[in-house]
Amino acid sequence: NAGVTQTPKFQVLKTGQSMTLQCAQDMNHNSMYWYRQDPGMGLRLIYYSASEGTTDKGEVPNGYNVSRLNKREFSLRLESAAPSQTSVYFCASRKSHWGQATDTQYFGPGTRLTVL
Amino acid sequence: SQQGEEDPQALSIQEGENATMNCSYKTSINNLQWYRQNSGRGLVHLILIRSNEREKHSGRLRVTLDTSKKSSSLLITASRAADTASYFCATALNAGNMLTFGGGTRLMVKP
Numbered sequence: 001n002a003g004v005t006q007t008p009k010f011q012v013l014k015t016g017q018s019m020t021l022q023c024a025q026d027m028n029h030n031s032m033y034w035y036r037q038d039p040g041m042g043l044r045l046i047y048y049s050a051s052e053g054t055t056d057k058g059e060v061p062n063g064y065n066v067s068r069l070n071k072r073e074f075s076l077r078l079e080s081a082a083p084s085q086t087s088v089y090f091c092a093s094r095k096s097h098w099g100q101a102t103d104t105q106y107f108g109p110g111t112r113l114t115v116l
Numbered sequence: 117s118q119q120g121e122e123d124p125q126a127l128s129i130q131e132g133e134n135a136t137m138n139c140s141y142k143t144s145i146n147n148l149q150w151y152r153q154n155s156g157r158g159l160v161h162l163i164l165i166r167s168n169e170r171e172k173h174s175g176r177l178r179v180t181l182d183t184s185k186k187s188s189s190l191l192i193t194a195s196r197a198a199d200t201a202s203y204f205c206a207t208a209l210n211a212g213n214m215l216t217f218g219g220g221t222r223l224m225v226k227p
Contacts, residue, residue: 103208107158
């Protein structure tokens with residue numbers, strides 16, 4: 001199993017450009033998450049999807065949109081990138097099937113985004 | 117605002133020594149988790165302790181939880197150079213709820 005994969009690994013954008021960060025998991029997990037990590041700080045939740053077909057805002061959703069394409073994939077879109085969105089973005093997933101739920105999250109390797 | 121705050125922010129020790137990191141949080145929780153992040157990598161789950169537990173062990177890791185003080189500590193015994201990483205605590209208000217991460221402790225273990 002590859003676990004949680006993210007593409008791309010690195011990206012440089014100009015202010016105002018748009019892009020989509022891709023995330024996929026092969027662990028049959030119901031819940032998926034997008035976080036951002038700024039230098040020297042912990043992770044902050046942008047959006048999450050408790051199950052296929054649902055998405056909810058986290059702590060810092062402004063400037064982002066998400067799509068839970070299917071059970072495996074959860075994408076994060078920046079419609080008009082701003083320098084304040086320069087960060088490392090992590091996707092995570094969690095097993096949350098009824099009766100088999102755990103609280104552990106599994107993280108991807110991250111996407112390093114720079115907005116000029 | 118971050119629920120958990122780690123202390124110290126940075127810690128440098130010699131190989132073989134023990135490393136202790138602390139986490140304080142603000143509201144009642146269901147569980148608290150510790151994660152490790154190697155430089156340039158994603159987070160890896162280390163250990164989870166529930167609000168009705170006081171201490172858990174996993175290999176060289178020992179976690180304590182004091183709900184009256186709203187604090188937790190992570191002890192790494194007999195540290196190795198490979199333990200060099202950032203360590204984050206994360207709290208869940210309810211089972212299966214969102215995690216809120218602290219700012220992390222950067223641990224350096226010198227060979």
